[in-house]
Structure formats: C-alpha cells, structure tokens
Amino acid sequence: MSSSRHQQDRDSMNCAEFQERLPELFESGANVSQESHVQGCENCSALVRDLEYIAAQAKLLLPIHDPSPTVWNNIQSAIRSTPEHKTVTASSGKRS
Amino acid sequence: MTLTEQTKPGSRLTGETKRGIFKTSEVRLMAEPTQAKPMQHMRRNPPIAGEAEAIAKAQAGDAHAFETLYSLHKRRVYSLCLRMLGNVAEAEDLTQEAFLQLYRKIGTFRGDSAFSTWLHRLAVNVVLMHLRKKGLPQVSLEETLEPSQDDGPRKDIGERDLVLSGSIDRVALERAVENLPPGYRLVFVLHDVEGYEHNEIADMLSCSIGNSKSQLHKARMKLRDLLRSGQRKESIA
Numbered sequence: 184m185s186s187s188r189h190q191q192d193r194d195s196m197n198c199a200e201f202q203e204r205l206p207e208l209f210e211s212g213a214n215v216s217q218e219s220h221v222q223g224c225e226n227c228s229a230l231v232r233d234l235e236y237i238a239a240q241a242k243l244l245l246p247i248h249d250p251s252p253t254v255w256n257n258i259q260s261a262i263r264s265t266p267e268h269k270t271v272t273a274s275s276g277k278r279s
Numbered sequence: 280m281t282l283t284e285q286t287k288p289g290s291r292l293t294g295e296t297k298r299g300i301f302k303t304s305e306v307r308l309m310a311e312p313t314q315a316k317p318m319q320h321m322r323r324n325p326p327i328a329g330e331a332e333a334i335a336k337a338q339a340g341d342a343h344a345f346e347t348l349y350s351l352h353k354r355r356v357y358s359l360c361l362r363m364l365g366n367v368a369e370a371e372d373l374t375q376e377a378f379l380q381l382y383r384k385i386g387t388f389r390g391d392s393a394f395s396t397w398l399h400r401l402a403v404n405v406v407l408m409h410l411r412k413k414g415l416p417q418v419s420l421e422e423t424l425e426p427s428q429d430d431g432p433r434k435d436i437g438e439r440d441l442v443l444s445g446s447i448d449r450v451a452l453e454r455a456v457e458n459l460p461p462g463y464r465l466v467f468v469l470h471d472v473e474g475y476e477h478n479e480i481a482d483m484l485s486c487s488i489g490n491s492k493s494q495l496h497k498a499r500m501k502l503r504d505l506l507r508s509g510q511r512k513e514s515i516a
Binding site: 205206209210230233234236237238240241242243244247248249250251253254255257258261262 | 342346349353354357358361362370371374375378379382447449452453456467471472474477492493495496499500502503506
C-alpha cells in the first residue's frame with residue numbers, strides 16, 4: 184500500500200478504527216496527537232492526552248523504598264543453612 | 280566465619296530450585312527483533328558501575344560481592360514485588376525468595392542479557408508463582424497475563440466527560456495500579472514504571488512482543504477507566 188493511500192485510510196478512520204490502531208501508533212513513536220483523526224475528534228483527542236499523561240506520570244512512581252534490614256538478615260541466615268554451605272564449612276574445618 | 284570464604288553459589292543448582300521450578304518453555308529467550316521506541320520512553324536500567332566485577336566475584340563464591348549485588352538491586356526487586364502484591368510482608372518475603380534464588384542460580388548467568396533484566400525475570404517468576412499459589416494454581420502464564428473480560432478495559436467511544444490530564448496525583452495513580460488485574464499490572468509496571476522494553480518484557484514473561492504491547496495498551500486503558508471512576512466518585516462526594 185502506498186504511503187498516500189495509507190494516509191488516506193488514516194484520515195478516514197472512525198473512532199473505533201482509530202482506537203484499534205492506537206497501540207500500534209503509540210509504539211511506532213509517531214506523534215499521535217497530530218493524527219488527522221485526533222485533530223477532528225474531541226473524544227479521541229482526550230483519550231490520547233490521557234494515555235500519554237498516564238505513561239508520563241508512571242515514570243514518577245519509582246523508587247518506592249528499600250526493604251527492611253530483616254530481609255537481608257533472613258537471606259544471610261538462609262544461605263548459612265544451605266547444605267553446600269555446611270559442607271564447605273565442615274571440610275574447611277578439617278583442613279584447618 | 281564469613282560467607283565469602285565458605286560458599287559457592289550456583290554450583291549446585293542449574294535450572295532448578297526447590298520452590299521455583301519453571302518449564303523451559305517459560306524461560307525461553309525470544310528471538311524477535313527489537314521494535315521501535317514507544318512513546319516518550321526513556322531507558323532506566325543503564326549499566327551500573329562495579330556490577331560486572333561483583334557478578335564475577337559472586338559467581339566465584341564471594342559473599343561480600345553478593346551483598347553488593349543485593350544492595351544494588353534490592354530496591355527495584357522490592358518495588359516490583361510490592362507493586363504486584365500490595366502488601367509489605369509478602370513483598371519482603373518474595374524479595375527474600377528472589378535473592379535466594381539469585382544466590383543459587385547466579386552461576387548460570389552468562390551475560391546474554393543485562394543482569395538487571397535477568398534478575399527481574401527471576402523475580403517476576405517468583406511473583407507469578409506466588410500469585411498462582413494464592414489463587415490461580417493451574418493457570419498458565421498466558422492466562423495470568425490475560426484478565427477476564429470483566430476486568431478488561433472498555434473502548435472509549437462517545438464518552439465526553441472527565442479528562443485526566445493534569446489532575447491525577449501519585450497516590451491516585453498508585454492506587455489505580457494496585458487495582459489493575461495482575462497481568463496488566465505486571466506489564467505496566469515493567470514497561471511504564473521501570474522502563475523495560477517490550478522485547479525484554481517478552482523475554483521475562485515468555486510471551487510475544489505483540490502480547491506485551493497489547494497488554495500495556497489494555498493496562499493504560501484500564502487505568503484510565505479506574506482513574507476516571509475515582510474522579511467521578513470524588514466529584515459526587
């Protein structure tokens with residue numbers, strides 16, 4: 184399909200067709216707000232604005248915070264009790 | 280006696296753990312090419328100074344190096360667990376489990392992907408296993424990723440009321456993310472919050488890149504529904 188035909192199809196999309204293609208448009212890196220359907224449709228324009236806003240706000244959610252020190256203490260304890268750790272400890276003791 | 284001298288992580292377990300067995304099909308690497316950059320997306324897992332050296336030492340059994348890896352990655356792993364579970368105690372338990380699995384499996388890390396991606400895949404598997412144990416024991420990963428029809432987002436045709444832009448705060452968004460179905464939540468957190476690319480998410484979740492993209496869009500649509508309904512409730516009250 185030629186690019187002009189492709190553009191014509193995009194120009195003539197209704198809301199359902201536009202929203203069907205929206206994930207692809209976002210992922211293509213295109214400026215979705217400038218799509219001809221968005222220019223002429225208040226509803227889809229608001230949708231695009233909201234989805235872009237949600238994606239932008241999501242970037243502000245990190246970081247939460249560190250886990251409590253108990254987590255590392257438990258990891259250390261669990262590692263010390265693993266069979267291979269005991270085996271190595273025992274053989275190390277014999278050598279010394 | 281220090282762990283540094285006494286342990287050999289990765290020497291015993293190659294592809295299996297007592298609590299975290301996954302089928303090889305669930306950890307397969309996807310061969311699809313990287314797709315175009317998504318909207319306003321910025322990479323958030325750049326190489327970390329000193330990480331490569333710490334990985335090599337931890338693979339050789341250096342417990343201090345393992346602790347370094349824990350310090351470097353604990354916040355992101357914990358954040359993922361907390362966002363997926365919404366419960367501090369469970370999130371800490373799963374963070375602990377993820378790092379114990381890391382300890383057992385670090386010898387199998389070959390650097391085919393970024394370490395943070397590899398560790399995140401491990402943590403994601405721990406989270407998914409936990410979610411299945413809690414409520415979906417027989418459900419496949421694909422089903423875990425695809426919520427029921429009732430949970431999904433609606434098409435937005437002809438609704439001309441609230442516009443979110445500029446009106447939602449961090450707390451409202453956090454709350455809405457908590458209310459997403461687990462499959463949507465996972466892809467949204469990995470992509471939009473943590474900054475992973477779709478090919479990396481597909482790798483972590485053993486799904487297609489197209490599936491990851493589709494889930495992300497549905498997640499954003501569902502979030503919009505949740506945020507708008509929250510605003511409606513506020514305006515009524």
